[in-house]
Amino acid sequence: MAKVEMTVNGKTVSGEVEGRTLLSDFIRGGLQLTGTHVGCDTSQCGACVVHVNGQAVKSCTMFAAEAEGAEVTTIEGIGGNDGSLSTVQQAFQDYHGLQCGFCTPGMVMSATALLKDNPKPTEAEIREYLEGNICRCTGYHNIVKAIMAASGQDVGAIAAE
Amino acid sequence: MYNFDIVRPSSVADAVAALGEEDAQALGGGQTLIPTLKQRLASPAKLVSLAGIAEMKGVCTGDDGVLCIGGGTTHGTVAAEATAYPALAALAGNIGDPAVRNRGTIGGSLANNDPSACYPSAALASGATIVTNTREIAADDFFEGMFTTALNEGEIICEVRFPVPEKANYQKFEQPASRFALVGVFVAKYADGVRVAVTGASNDGVFRWTEAEAALSSNFSSSALDGMSVSSDDMIADMHGSAAYRAHLVGVMTKRAVAAAG
Numbered sequence A: 001m002a003k004v005e006m007t008v009n010g011k012t013v014s015g016e017v018e019g020r021t022l023l024s025d026f027i028r029g030g031l032q033l034t035g036t037h038v039g040c041d042t043s044q045c046g047a048c049v050v051h052v053n054g055q056a057v058k059s060c061t062m063f064a065a066e067a068e069g070a071e072v073t074t075i076e077g078i079g080g081n082d083g084s085l086s087t088v089q090q091a092f093q094d095y096h097g098l099q100c101g102f103c104t105p106g107m108v109m110s111a112t113a114l115l116k117d118n119p120k121p122t123e124a125e126i127r128e129y130l131e132g133n134i135c136r137c138t139g140y141h142n143i144v145k146a147i148m149a150a151s152g153q154d155v156g157a158i159a160a161e
Numbered sequence B: 001m002y003n004f005d006i007v008r009p010s011s012v013a014d015a016v017a018a019l020g021e022e023d024a025q026a027l028g029g030g031q032t033l034i035p036t037l038k039q040r041l042a043s044p045a046k047l048v049s050l051a052g053i054a055e056m057k058g059v060c061t062g063d064d065g066v067l068c069i070g071g072g073t074t075h076g077t078v079a080a081e082a083t084a085y086p087a088l089a090a091l092a093g094n095i096g097d098p099a100v101r102n103r104g105t106i107g108g109s110l111a112n113n114d115p116s117a118c119y120p121s122a123a124l125a126s127g128a129t130i131v132t133n134t135r136e137i138a139a140d141d142f143f144e145g146m147f148t149t150a151l152n153e154g155e156i157i158c159e160v161r162f163p164v165p166e167k168a169n170y171q172k173f174e175q176p177a178s179r180f181a182l183v184g185v186f187v188a189k190y191a192d193g194v195r196v197a198v199t200g201a202s203n204d205g206v207f208r209w210t211e212a213e214a215a216l217s218s219n220f221s222s223s224a225l226d227g228m229s230v231s232s233d234d235m236i237a238d239m240h241g242s243a244a245y246r247a248h249l250v251g252v253m254t255k256r257a258v259a260a261a262g
Ligand SMILES: Cc1cc2nc3c(=O)[nH]c(=O)nc-3n(C[C@H](O)[C@H](O)[C@H](O)COP(=O)(O)OP(=O)(O)OC[C@H]3O[C@@H](n4cnc5c(N)ncnc54)[C@H](O)[C@@H]3O)c2cc1C
Pocket: A043, A044, B025, B026, B027, B028, B029, B030, B031, B032, B033, B034, B050, B071, B072, B094, B095, B096, B097, B100, B103, B104, B105, B106, B107, B108, B109, B111, B112, B114, B116, B117, B118, B119, B155, B156, B157, B158, B178, B179, B180, B181
């Protein structure tokens, strides 16, 4: 076991981890922040996406020890301190961008990372950016609409219903 | 996963020293190694993370027009910064998905030499030089078959040097579930000839299609490849495609790459 310290959602946290402890396990088990979901544990589904030093990463495919000293943001840190939703979260609600909600934390984290780098993405760019985020329910169209709306763009232009 | 220790050296020298210990293994972005560890297909006693080594990161162009990429540079950084070699930047920007690209590194990809990985074709088609902590290895001597390279135990890829071609293009026929190449072809045209490297197709891993190289060196147009095909004898056959299908795709993707290179 070794001590690891990092900043998660603006707070300094620390814990004892094994070498093999995944960042997703540290976040969920160690910090009890269970908004980060583990869907596949094989780097495929993107439900576990968090931001490490501002970049989207799959927390099931990174060791907690590698995040020593890093700034980590999870879905719990995306909204306002008063519980208000972020623009992306609100758009997911408004455009029905979720059904069971399992993929949603990862979708919101990926979408937020996309809009930081590319504030007005095209529909094609959104779909391409979400290649690593799998949704079993929605068929993606409403997720794409939500992200279009969150970026202040016209969602009517998206053809498929 | 079996347990192991993780160390995070900040210099190549310290990493090499740590890798000298028994059962130590390098950890790049972990995008291949962590899934492998989860399946217990590897059981190192110690992982030596290369992610904190500043001297192994970044993209730069030398005076001789050669693009140098640190072995610990992520696919995402190459996609954004290898502007001097657009075909290479495009290849990097199409590996996996954004989260994979934010972690996975060029050194890890080349060291792994997955028969369906993208980077090996770029290194081979560009006649790149793989610079390790002890020597320089020509791409032609580096890839030794599926998951096998010329690297010795504990040897680290510190830098990869790509001579920038006049024209180049990479065409990847994606395996839609994994997004790896079902077949990928990298074509690069230099003043002294054309090089064509194929990934995803052969049981021996990445290879050069020398017949196509000869034809394209005298006439750089997709019609120069008319009637030409590769043998399906050593091609990969799996649930995603038969050997004959892959052999056929090699021809198709090479033509597309030549057409796209312009
Ligand atoms: C969902 C998904 C999709 C993917 N899609 C693609 C794709 O389309 N195309 C593609 O090419 N790849 C793809 N990959 C693989 C990805 O590119 C990996 O990043 C890459 O193969 C390994 O790089 P890494 O830095 O993560 O290495 P690691 O996983 O850390 O290591 C891999 C191996 O290389 C060794 N190693 C690491 N760095 C070095 C170094 N500098 N010197 C010497 N040895 C080293 C390690 O010891 C290990 O044996 C995908 C991966 C995932 C998870």
